[in-house]
Amino acid sequence: MAVARPVDPERRAARRLQIIDAGLTVFAERGYDGATTARICRQAGIGSxxxxxxxxxKADLLLAILELGTEETTERAAGLEGRTDPLGVLLELVASTADDAADARVPGFVRAVAGVMHEPAVAEALAADDAAQRDVLRRWVERGQANGEVRTDLPAARIVSWLALLTDGFLERVAVDEGFTAEGERELLVATARSFLRGG
Amino acid sequence: MAVARPVDPERRAARRLQIIDAGLTVFAERGYDGATTARICRQAGIGSxxxxxxxxxKADLLLAILELGTEETTERAAGLEGRTDPLGVLLELVASTADDAADARVPGFVRAVAGVMHEPAVAEALAADDAAQRDVLRRWVERGQANGEVRTDLPAARIVSWLALLTDGFLERVAVDEGFTAEGERELLVATARSFLRGG
DNA sequence: CAATTATTGGAGCAAGCACTCCACGAACGC
DNA sequence: GCGTTCGTGGAGTGCTTGCTCCAATAATTG
Known part of the structure; x- marks a missing residue:
């Protein structure tokens, strides 16, 4: 009779994360279609x-990874509320991209995702992530403009696009370029962003 | 007896280009794996x-497209020999990326290729293309440094990487960002590159 | 016109894939 | 212990895909 064996949410979440981690690894090194479910299972040490x-x-796994990234983004943004130096905040946000890129799997995963952008579900999730990230950035850019710390000859949205250009390009370079490491170029990324934000 | 029906190289080349064009289109809008040979054939109006x-x-088609791009790059480079304004040349090269991006298929194709980088053959071809492009850029950067037009606080190779970062990021933005058009942002790309090259 | 060969379309095939199904074991309430 | 449900592995399946094969056609020479 009795309702035996209730679900253990912690155990479930842990297994989920284990699979997510394996997915991140395999997607990064094989691309989306190259990452067969069989291989992901082997990497995670589980059966299909x-x-x-x-x-x-399989697409759901990709979406879950993306969602995790979006969560991290919003958490990071929440931790910055209350700051009064918009330029400093913006540069920290830019720098955090470099820190993310230090995990070698991240750049690879990003291009894997880019390769499946034509799937509507993926495009939607990525758009949501992009929008969240842009929202945060734009708010700080506007404050910086009001502040005089950020150039006002361009609309905030356009400045945000260009910050995204820098971080996207950074990730791509880390993925492709042998001599281009996240740690080694981090400082120059920040400097370049600063120069751009000031209106070089 | 008689050797009838000799190959017509022109006809062959034309057909080849027709298929290449169809491939470019379909790869760009569906990604590499999403571009089935059947669809490419339909686009080209031919049978399998x-x-x-x-x-x-199918991979050979991708490689052929890449090779065509490399050819264009080297041709463009050859046309610049004899110039004496390295900075101007560099900015023209950067601007030509924006011009390429005006063909909406180019950014899509670039990310499609990025999604298959784990295939050794593709990686090799892309490395060759990258090396060719870098070689051209580096030569002009070095001349600019000797000239005093380009900053000397960074080695030429690193400056080249950062120029590539800008152009890669530009292509990515054009592909993703609704409000970010190649024509509209071309000027700002050149200005940003100039600022970086001078050492902002 | 005849001979010969490049060129073409499309039917079909073998392989690989994401995903289903099921049977067994473990964990829990009673 | 017993009953019940969750968690798990892996064999199997149906579909899609890149690619092969071949018969028909077009083009060219003599």
Whole structure:
């Protein structure tokens, strides 16, 4: 009778994260289509039955990874409220991209995702992530403009696009360029962003 | 007896280009794996037999497109020999990226390629293209440094990487960002590159 | 016109894939 | 212990895909 064996949310979350981690690794090194579910399962050390017990679809795994990234972004943004130096905040946000890129899997994952952008679900998730990130940036850019710390000859939205250009390009370079390391170029990234924000 | 029906190189080249053009289109809008050979054939208005008569493999088509791009790069470089204003040349080269991006298929194709970088053959071809492009840029950067037009606080190779960062990021933004058009942002790209080269 | 060969379309095939299904074992309430 | 449900692995399946094969056609020479 009795309702035996209730779900253990912690155990479930842990397994989920384990699969997510494996997915991140394999997506990064093989691309989306190159990452077969079989390989992801092997990387995670599980059977395919388990995989589809946690994710209905391979695409769902990708989406879950993206969602995790978006969460981190919003958390990071929340931790910055109350600051009064918009330029400093913006540069920290830019620098955090370099820090993310220090995990070698991140750049690879980013290009893997870019390669599946034509899938509507992925495009939507990525758009949401992009919008969240842009929202944060724009708010600080506007404050900086009001402040006099940021150039006012360009609208805030356009400045945000250019910050994104810098960080996207940075990730791409780290992925491709042998001599271009996240740690080594971090400082120059910040300096370049500062120069741009001031209106060099 | 008689050797009838000799190959017509022009006809062959034309067909080849027709397929290449279709491939560029479909790769750009569907990604590499999303671009089925069937769809490429439909786009080109040919049967699959014809396709494989011209390209042994789907990957070969991708490689052919890349090779065409490399050729254009080297041709463009050759046309610049003899100039004495390194900074001007560099900015023209950067601007030509923006011009390429005006063809909406180019940014899409670039990310499609990025999504298959884990294939050794593609990685190799892309490395060759990258090396060719870098070689040209580095030569002009070095001349600019000797000239006093380009900053000397960074080694030429590193400056080249950062120029590539700008152009890569530019292509990515054009592909993703609704409000970010190649024509509209071209000028700012050149200005930003100039600022960076001078050492802002 | 005949002979010969490049060129073409499309039917079909083998392989690989995401995903389903099921049976067994473990964990819990009673 | 017993009953019940969750968690798990892996064999199997149906579909898609890159690619092959071949018969028909077009083009060119003599």
């Amino acid at each position: 039955g388990t995989f589809f017990h946690y994710f209905a679809t | 037999g014809t396709f494989f008569h011209y390209f042994a493999t």
